[in-house]
Amino acid sequence: MFDRKIIKYRAKIVLSRAYFIILIGCFANNLIGGGLGGFWGNKVQNINFSNMSNTKILAVVSTAAGLLIIALAASVFIAGPLGIGLKKLVLKASEGDANLNWLLNPFRDNYKNAVIVTFMKSLVIFLWSLLAFVPLVLGMWKFNLIDKLLMLTDSVRAGSVPAAAEMVGLMTMWFVITVIFSVPAYIKTLQYYMVEYIAAENPDMSWRTALDKSKEMMYGNKWAMVKLLLSFAGWYVAAMFLCCVGPVLVMPYIEATVAQLYLELSGKADAYSKYGENRYNDPFAGF
Numbered sequence: 455m456f457d458r459k460i461i462k463y464r465a466k467i468v469l470s471r472a473y474f475i476i477l478i479g480c481f482a483n484n485l486i487g488g489g490l491g492g493f494w495g496n497k498v499q500n501i502n503f504s505n506m507s508n509t510k511i512l513a514v515v516s517t518a519a520g521l522l523i524i525a526l527a528a529s530v531f532i533a534g535p536l537g538i539g540l541k542k543l544v545l546k547a548s549e550g551d552a553n554l555n556w557l558l559n560p561f562r563d564n565y566k567n568a569v570i571v572t573f574m575k576s577l578v579i580f581l582w583s584l585l586a587f588v589p590l591v592l593g594m595w596k597f598n599l600i601d602k603l604l605m606l607t608d609s610v611r612a613g614s615v616p617a618a619a620e621m622v623g624l625m626t627m628w629f630v631i632t633v634i635f636s637v638p639a640y641i642k643t644l645q646y647y648m649v650e651y652i653a654a655e656n657p658d659m660s661w662r663t664a665l666d667k668s669k670e671m672m673y674g675n676k677w678a679m680v681k682l683l684l685s686f687a688g689w690y691v692a693a694m695f696l697c698c699v700g701p702v703l704v705m706p707y708i709e710a711t712v713a714q715l716y717l718e719l720s721g722k723a724d725a726y727s728k729y730g731e732n733r734y735n736d737p738f739a740g741f
Contacts, residue, residue: 538654579639
């Protein structure tokens with residue numbers, strides 16, 4: 455178990471020296487990682503097939519599929535290694551070596567392994583997340599859930615109050631069961647939270663070893679990790695007042711904090727105490 459206040463205090467020390475460098479790294483990582491996926495999603499949502507000919511529909515679907523392939527390729531071959539580079543940058547900033555060149559380090563140092571590690575981590579979590587679809591499949595196949603919901607919808611439109619209550623209860627039960635089946639994927643996400651940090655420090659480490667090491671580090675710390683992430687909720691609420699820019703401004707604080715947690719769990723935190731924690735005040739001790 456770790457002390458959240460100490461972890462966040464050390465993160466603020468790092469940010470006092472390298473906030474803007476880490477901010478640039480976070481912005482670049484978000485731009486590549488989420489930009490293409492968001493662009494593809496917006497394009498697909500804005501498509502109106504109602505007045506299209508079959509030929510045009512085929513062309514639009516082919517284009518959308520091509521954009522999806524490009525977004526997935528960018529996620530695997532660019533965003534994954536860039537995520538490791540961001541962790542490398544933040545770890546180096548903890549040493550006092552905040553340089554944007556570290557952001558591109560995975561592209562120079564065993565790029566192939568960086569792609570494999572991040573891809574396999576995402577694949578394992580994705581496979582576990584498929585459990586969330588079990589209630590949907592069972593509901594459709596075993597209990598004819600879709601047909602029942604359609605019948606209840608017609609009854610609700612006709613003004614049936616009992617049908618409305620039954621529909622709400624059925625949807626609530628379905629939602630709760632789906633959340634329960636999603637828990638394993640969330641657990642795996644927490645178990646493998648440190649994979650990119652491990653890969654940043656060990657570019658030649660195999661993906662299996664990186665995942666196992668992260669799982670070992672997070673053993674007994676998963677709930678504490680959840681509480682650590684939730685402790686940033688106040689910052690995100692405040693950031694909402696700055697529209698789209700606010701959440702990005704908070705990201706360096708989160709990245710620096712998780713990096714300090716990695717150093718703590720890996721037993722390397724004491725190596726950074728020489729930078730003089732006592733020379734800094736903590737004006738945000740409550741956050």
